Amino acid sequence: MQTTLEKTYTDEALIDPSKRATIDRILQENKHLEGATMVVLNGIQESIGYISSEMQVYIANNLGEPVSRIHGVVSFYSFFTTTPRGKHTIKFCIGTACYVAGIEQIIEKAKQILGIEPGETTEDGLITLELCRCVGACSQAPVIVVDEDVQGRVKPNRFPKTIQDIKSQEG
């Protein structure tokens, strides 16, 4: 069974040896835990960046769980994504304080500059825009999160610089 599955992989994360090794390591390290599913999925989402349907099958087989259950969990939580994300993620906090402080204007500006909607990735695969629920930095509203960096008191006219900074980081 395992060998026939082996041949049919089309997902890059399962073909690439180092990524595959990462997935296997996360599975090995955690499969003995009670309630391993969430720990494994969180680990894979963090290191690989997404959990495709093919990866869900792979995880299910390794954990000895039905695929339907793994898929159920993946689709339930908003942090799990099934398609690859961009290299960098800009999250817009749409919590109450950020909403009151005008996060919508920042989102408008981002849409204008990048030409994509929240949830989408730029064509060059560099930036993904996401909306997220309160990151708990309300006293600095409006807040965006660039990768893991929380930036507060964002202004629409200074936002283009954020994008430029990401681009210049990449050279």
Added chain:
Amino acid sequence: MAYFRSHVLVSIDPVCIEKGAYDLIDALHDELVKQGLVDEIQVLETSRIGDPETQGPDLMVYPETVHYSNLSVNDIPFLVEEHFLKGRVAEQYIREAKAILDEELSAPKAKEVRIVLKNIGEIDPLNIEEYIARDGYMALGKVLTEMTPEETIQEVLDSGLRGRGGAGFPTGLKWRFIRNADGDQKFMICNADEGDPGAFANRRVLEGDPHSVIEGMIIGAYAAGASQGYIYCRAEYPIAVRTMKTAIEQARNFGLLGEDILGSGFSFDLEVRMGAGAFVCGEETALMASIEGHRGEPRPRPPFPAQKGLWQQPSNINNVETYSNVPQIILKGAEWFAGLGYKKSTGTKTFSMAGDVKNTGLIEVPFGITLREIIYDVGGGIKDDKAFKAVQTGGPMGGCLPEANLDLPMDYEALGAAGSILGSGGLVVMDEDTCMVDIARFFMEFTQDESCGKCTPCRVGTRRILEILTRICEGNGKPEDIDTLRHLCDEINENSLCGLGKGAPNPVKSTLEHFLDEYEAHIYEKRCPAKVCRNLIRFEIIDGPCTGCTLCARNCPVDAISGERRKTHVIDPDICIKCGICEQLCPYDAIEIV
């Protein structure tokens, strides 16, 4: 542990690092060695102290509480000589008389009493010794050596401590249920899934004083007879997760977690589990489902978690803040704690203040303080001296309270009676420019999105409410909408399983009750009194004040603004999407909403 007479905290947030914070630390160290002070003064790295944009890099000297800012490496020799050798404050490097600790947590203001927040910003959260130095784990030692589990429960019960997650259930009673329940293994769970938008107190405690939570959990586990614990933290708080993991590791190395804690024969271990962005997982049965590795869907109670919880075993769930109170109660006694607060709500509560208030950030006040005292005395009043309109308490399951309710004493019962909840202590203050219908719509969008979908009233009902509210905000409201909304609110509240569904209608119900006139203006007059709802407003540039600086035109996301340089610009209403960027940016207040 070595004794230092002074501690120098150097802020190493990204901006300060860029401005040379690490060079500053090296220079400080070299200079202290040179002056032979290296055994007397300790240099520590800390998070943000002041505003790094204008002040960084800066440092704080304790116990003197002297805040030096805008320093360069060249200032260090003089500073070390003056302050540490001669013991004189080097006035020229103090840029501000009043120290601002950070944006979220400033020095305690009058009327504040800090129990949960007492260590935050004062100790290095990643160093267990600093926690121990401030009486940390003394309560645990006392409990394990001098008190029986039953005495521990009684002490917590006598203190009157109630669940800080919002439900307000007596903590001691919960522990007693677990103690008396039958089960092979009992679990102690910490709910660190602080999902309410507008609340961030738990995050600060987890990040700033992780050991207070761990100690509270061990004491609770001893009292309730639990052997394994879980801290369920939301994925939006990666730093809190990392800090907690490090703190648990340290506690284990010190023999405070694991087998035979402090030689008492009592064993307990802890693990951090992460959520993945589902708000409903803050509900206790959903939270347990998530730890077990399932979809975070709530289930009916009874059986209560105390009987059949995690993996069908008796489980105790308390909030971060609840646990964090426990060590202090054990150390200072139930009477001391019960002496703080108001009626049946004893002790203090943290509030995360945000929105249109001058001093945003975290505060901790005794129960019984009024909203007016919180907003005006502690919060400094409304920003830009605008008029107060409403305060939203308790997150998306809470309600919006108007001016008339400002003199309510803050406690579980009074807020409940006013149609809101205490929740996790989020306070979002709104000024006159906030449209209450739009706010109700915002919250419904949130709950509609976060509803797990299990119960039809919540899944479908919140969507229907959202549709109606959206329609009203767009100027297409119908007269019967208000009655339909009221009806839906009652139905959802009565027929949903968990707190999310039961509380979901609160923002709509409370705004309907207190701000009905705004709903009516939208529906009958097609007017948004606060000038927020896009379909009901128009942006115009006023001829006089506009200098033709082109700032608005350059920043308009849809290029709706045109005009020659130095001449009054015009907004094309057909293109304008009413995002309001121009109005926010215009330095001359030349843009008017009509």
